[in-house]
Amino acid sequence: MTGLLQMAGIEKRFPGVHALKQAQFELRAGEVHALMGENGAGKSTLMKILAGIYQPDSGSIAIDGQEVAIASPRAAQNLGIAMIHQELALMNDLTVAQNIFIGREPRLSFGRLDEAALNAQAAAIFHAMNIAMEPRALVEGLTIARQQMVEIAKALSVKSRILIMDEPTAALNDAEIAELFRIIRQLRAEGVGIVYISHKMDEIRQIADRVTVMRDGEFVGTVEAADTPIATIITMMVGRALSDETPPVPDLSAEPVVLEVKGLSRGRAIRNVSFSLRRGEILGFAGLMGAGRTEVARAIFGADRHEAGEILVHGEPRDIRRPRDAVRAGIGYLSEDRKHFGLALGMDVRDNVAIASLERFADRLGRLNEAAMGETARRYIGKLGIRTPSEQQEVRLLSGGNQQKVVIAKWLLRDCDILIFDEPTRGIDVGAKAEIYRLLAELAAQGRAIIVISSELPEVLRLSHRIAVMCEGRLTGILPGGPHTTQEAIMRLATQREALTEEQPA
């Protein structure tokens, strides 16, 4: 095995974020190198720099010992670097072969396409990969796993020596994963260097030769996969100091249960999820990206349908099919994507606060009482400390934290006593974060029941009275809040795949 790629001293800043701090990574030909870290650790950013999607602020990249500049995805391709993204980038309406050779189609005279050569070359690649695939099949009709094979074939068609795979198994079943691993091993035997980004500990065990762990944009260490215990890798991933501000967890056992979810299910996304929530409680939902937390929240709120399960609000079963039903039951949902699902950005603060309760401000003819709306908006601006010149400011001109408060005001005005916050501090700067935390604690103290979904473990630990952890659509455990729960304990549950459940007691 020889040194194929060296990345050293990579720096990258985005507005407000120091994404990579002196990051480094090294890859040999003929190895599978797992790149691990929490959400936001900088794995994807580092790999996007390698794939020419981002430019580093400083640092060096060398291939075969030769320093290179990777100015564009095209340049990366010419250097033999290919990246297979989590969201596959294939054109559904074209065939397998057309997708593989998009932009590089074999041609005949007068710009005519040579479809025969196209299909023959694609067939040759699949033959070399040792899989059966019809080059003339439409991509649309393929499973995600098969589409991934097409992506891999596309990477091989440009003679890639470095293949980056970003969570390739996220949407695959066990048989498909086995097939993927067979191909990865074959590529490794042919000398391709493979970067394997994944959260799944058991996969790392199966497929990786070495593991590099990143945390907060920094390189933590590279270890041999074979002789490093999973626990060590987890500690490397979360090893930062715990927030010392974990608030005392109140005793809520005497409070009534306001929300009870029993056996909630939908396909593979939500699998038999049950939990309850008491008045005044903050229930954190931890898990890795794609664990199904947002799906659970949207199902409870009626934004998406669920196939099975019961939702009880204040002890009464409620049939929630649409957001309207949930809102009537007193449930408010604050999406992680405020701009798309929470706010009408072009409208002012007053309208956005009132939009869920507009009927309240209307007389029998449907005329709106603008004065009352304005007064209400001003009251919430004062109460939540929304920084805006006036209630008639367009919401798009507010900062992220203040936009979030406008959404909170909307639900408070609607008298929602169950609030689901999905990544409440995403896109919000550090100062405003503390304010949102304080606000959530206050709302709970006032008797509202709160669910907080967060991918940041310190945030979950700091806010939650109890912590529900999900992995692959299942609720793998509920941990008590407070200083005795560690990030390691959460990570263990968050990576507890079905096959491992017996081996690893929670």
Added chain:
Amino acid sequence: MTAFPTRTLAAGAKVSGAGQKLLAFASLLILVVGFSLASPNFLQTSNIMAILQATSVNGVLAVAATLVIITGGIDLSVGTLMTFCAVICGVVLTWWGMPLPVGILAAILAGAACGLVSGTIIARMKIPPFIATLGMMLMLKGLALIISGTRPIYFNSTPGFTQIAQGSLVGMVIPQLPIPNGVLLLFAVAGFAAWILARTVLGRYTYAIGSNEEAIRLSGVNTDAWKIAVYALAGGICGIAGILIAARLNSAQPALGQGYELDAIAAVVIGGTSLSGGRGTVLGTLIGALIMSVLTNGLRILSVAPEWQTVVTGAIIIVAVYADQLRRRRG
């Protein structure tokens, strides 16, 4: 945080279109001044009244189109729906011999009912508005021909019917100002629609749906029902346009109608309403409709061939929207 002072118009309407309205209004003024300098006939009272009269039908249709476009939708059926309603009005008044108010009511209700159907297809069956109203446009065109037996229905048996468009209540009081009733009707419809948009729950949801439908749905609002209501209201307004055009022609012409929807949409766009929804005003649309008729009228007075009038109108649409984009980029 940057502080953008936000003004509120007297009507409480959204200010976002104010800049474009100013721009549109300035263009209208320049056109009027230009044409009156070019031809002494342009500013004659009779010519002004002719311009206003010519604006009335397109203006009412454009108001209907404005409501739908603010929701982020489009209504291609306004023209043939107008004709359909005119035919219904003719059937009720001339064939069945019912009194005038019944005929008027029938036309408006027919329009609202068709709007309800379009809205339902769009909101409940999730067919894109362009397709749904394209289908409605053709169906209504055919139905108008079928019901009327492809022949015009005249209103000779309904005395006073033509007065709805051609008479002048104002002229009876102030002879110097013979504003046709059709124009009064346009102003009334526009005022009503502006009031709905600025002051009522329906209006607020109209903007909200155009601004971010999913966020509004997730706020627990029955967006489907409100969207249907907007299409129904727009349909009712098309019914009024149907009465207007029938009164102007003293007949329901079943072959008429197709093409009117594009003029209406053009007026809306020139008036600064965004086709992507969420912003726009009725006042802007009125100015847009006036710009189109002033242009047509002025060019005719200057003896420009009608073919060229069409070319100029097309160019104006593009220039208007481009100017709006420039303004927005700078803002």
